[in-house]
Amino acid sequence: MRRDRWWVQPALIVAALTVFGIYSIVRAILSKYYAITAGGAHLQSPFFSPDLPGIFSFKTGLPWAFLVLWAPLGMRSTCYYYRKSYYRSFFLAPPSCAVAGAARRRYTGETKLPLVLNNLHRFFFYLAVLVVAFLWYDAIRGFFYHGSFGIGLGNAIMLINVLCLSAFTFGCNSWRHIIGGKLNCFSCSSAARTRHGLWQKFSILNGHHQFWAWISMFTVGLTDLYIWLASSGVFTDPHHVF
Amino acid sequence: MSETLTAGGTRKLQIWRGDLTSGELVDYELETEPGMVVLDAVLEIQRSQAPDLAVRWNCKAAKCGSCSAEVNGRPRLMCKTRLDHLPADQPITVEPLRAFPLIRDLVTDVSWNYEVNKKIPPFTPREDLPEGDFLIDQADTDRMSEFRKCIECFMCQDVCHILRDHRLHDRYYGPRFMVRMASLDMHPLDGLDRIDQIADDGGIGLCNITKCCTEVCPEGIHITDNAIIPLKERVVDARYDPLLKILGRNRRRPGKKKPAV
Numbered sequence: 001m002r003r004d005r006w007w008v009q010p011a012l013i014v015a016a017l018t019v020f021g022i023y024s025i026v027r028a029i030l031s032k033y034y035a036i037t038a039g040g041a042h043l044q045s046p047f048f049s050p051d052l053p054g055i056f057s058f059k060t061g062l063p064w065a066f067l068v069l070w071a072p073l074g075m076r077s078t079c080y081y082y083r084k085s086y087y088r089s090f091f092l093a094p095p096s097c098a099v100a101g102a103a104r105r106r107y108t109g110e111t112k113l114p115l116v117l118n119n120l121h122r123f124f125f126y127l128a129v130l131v132v133a134f135l136w137y138d139a140i141r142g143f144f145y146h147g148s149f150g151i152g153l154g155n156a157i158m159l160i161n162v163l164c165l166s167a168f169t170f171g172c173n174s175w176r177h178i179i180g181g182k183l184n185c186f187s188c189s190s191a192a193r194t195r196h197g198l199w200q201k202f203s204i205l206n207g208h209h210q211f212w213a214w215i216s217m218f219t220v221g222l223t224d225l226y227i228w229l230a231s232s233g234v235f236t237d238p239h240h241v242f
Numbered sequence: 243m244s245e246t247l248t249a250g251g252t253r254k255l256q257i258w259r260g261d262l263t264s265g266e267l268v269d270y271e272l273e274t275e276p277g278m279v280v281l282d283a284v285l286e287i288q289r290s291q292a293p294d295l296a297v298r299w300n301c302k303a304a305k306c307g308s309c310s311a312e313v314n315g316r317p318r319l320m321c322k323t324r325l326d327h328l329p330a331d332q333p334i335t336v337e338p339l340r341a342f343p344l345i346r347d348l349v350t351d352v353s354w355n356y357e358v359n360k361k362i363p364p365f366t367p368r369e370d371l372p373e374g375d376f377l378i379d380q381a382d383t384d385r386m387s388e389f390r391k392c393i394e395c396f397m398c399q400d401v402c403h404i405l406r407d408h409r410l411h412d413r414y415y416g417p418r419f420m421v422r423m424a425s426l427d428m429h430p431l432d433g434l435d436r437i438d439q440i441a442d443d444g445g446i447g448l449c450n451i452t453k454c455c456t457e458v459c460p461e462g463i464h465i466t467d468n469a470i471i472p473l474k475e476r477v478v479d480a481r482y483d484p485l486l487k488i489l490g491r492n493r494r495r496p497g498k499k500k501p502a503v
């Protein structure tokens with residue numbers, strides 16, 4: 001029997017994921033204060049990108065953020081790393097290694113609905129790439145204030161956030177498979193050799209997937225919080241336009 | 243605490259004694275020496291206090307995989323676990339592996355693993371290879387050599403909750419054999435399409451990638467990241483990806499043939 005404090009880690013994970021989940025839902029329901037626009041700026045919160053009302057020019061009081069949030073949330077909830085963490089900490093299957101947890105429940109792993117749907121993770125990866133592309137667009141657009149180049153704290157935060165999200169997204173196990181892992185012969189053609197090289201590079205990122213999963217979850221939440229506070233007038237985003 | 247302070251001295255051990263019908267943890271105390279490993283302590287107890295204590299070991303160099311046991315509740319090689327790395331203020335518990343039937347004391351019957359192994363067709367060369375041409379590129383051997391490090395200690399099998407807690411030995415081969423399956427399926431010269439066996443008889447869908455196998459592997463094999471997840475993705479290619487199905491590419495495995503059943 002394990003006598004160490006094995007329950008600390010699952011407890012922390014439950015706490016962190018619950019806080020993040022509640023925060024996202026509250027923000028989506030609010031669907032307000034999601035862009036800093038004072039002084040010709042346009043800093044869009046990552047929770048609200050792509051900016052559907054902006055693109056399709058409509059105004060709504062409805063929580064439209066749900067229309068975009070399902071994609072990144074789907075990416076995270078089918079991600080191989082997050083699966084490990086919630087199976088352990090929420091499903092207690094198992095809560096920690098060599099600890100029985102929910103052992104008496106009938107166990108079917110990922111063979112039955114709904115968990116068998118986790119096998120479609122790669123489609124959420126495709127969507128996540130799209131979202132990350134929008135976030136890069138947002139981050140770059142953020143440097144232009146009424147068309148003139150400028151730099152501010154908000155810009156730095158958005159850039160760091162999109163870098164972290166990219167590191168998380170491209171460390172994905174499905175991507176590692178698609179880019180080269182599925183090959184059985186790395187040397188049989190020049191395309192295979194190129195893919196082998198890429199597979200090696202993304203494997204390094206994949207080795208730190210858990211790290212980037214957490215870091216990017218914090219950066220995305222904090223970026224949104226920053227934009228929420230600055231756009232609702234709690235403080236102004238310090239920046240300099242050249 | 244520095245190692246020199248904790249090394250040596252009197253230590254308490256609680257060793258599981260019994261057979262399939264009954265058993266209990268029995269307390270022992272012994273004078274230890276700096277640098278001792280758990281196996282040293284157990285063998286010393288066997289020599290001086292309990293000559294009938296059953297324990298299996300062989301190389302004492304973490305290479306034969308015989309001395310697997312559960313030390314302080316975690317699967318470990320007894321010969322690789324130093325006493326001074328275990329908390330000094332508590333007795334050290336030593337128990338047999340849980341996932342397999344007990345023979346006596348610390349010895350379990352791991353033969354189920356050998357039965358599973360027999361079900362896996364060995365390397366079968368592709369039919370389209372030029373006669374006698376078995377050249378493989380370094381890039382391809384690199385990926386497989388990790389899997390070759392396995393010493394069959396079966397601690398990953400022991401810690402896997404599918405076998406350990408749910409006792410689904412008839413539905414899942416266990417992580418050790420997913421490693422073997424990966425090394426065969428990824429082999430550039432292997433001619434068998436093993437996906438059906440991996441998914442059906444092998445039961446890879448039962449694994450929920452909670453990574454305990456990887457945590458305990460004494461050889462540091464990335465069982466989940468490098469064997470199981472890649473195999474799961476291969477199963478997705480063949481069975482779940484609707485896009486590949488529409489494109490008719492879900493069963494495209496050049497050089498691989500379904501095994502004759």
Ligand code: SF4
Nearest residue numbers: 402449451452453455
């Ligand atoms: S990752 Fe899968 S094979 Fe490994 S211990 Fe967990 S359930 Fe078992």
Ligand code: SF4
Nearest residue numbers: 392393395396398459
């Ligand atoms: S994969 Fe690792 S833990 Fe499993 S049997 Fe082989 S050496 Fe032991």
Ligand code: FES
Nearest residue numbers: 079080081172173
């Ligand atoms: S995003 Fe984590 S595995 Fe794909």
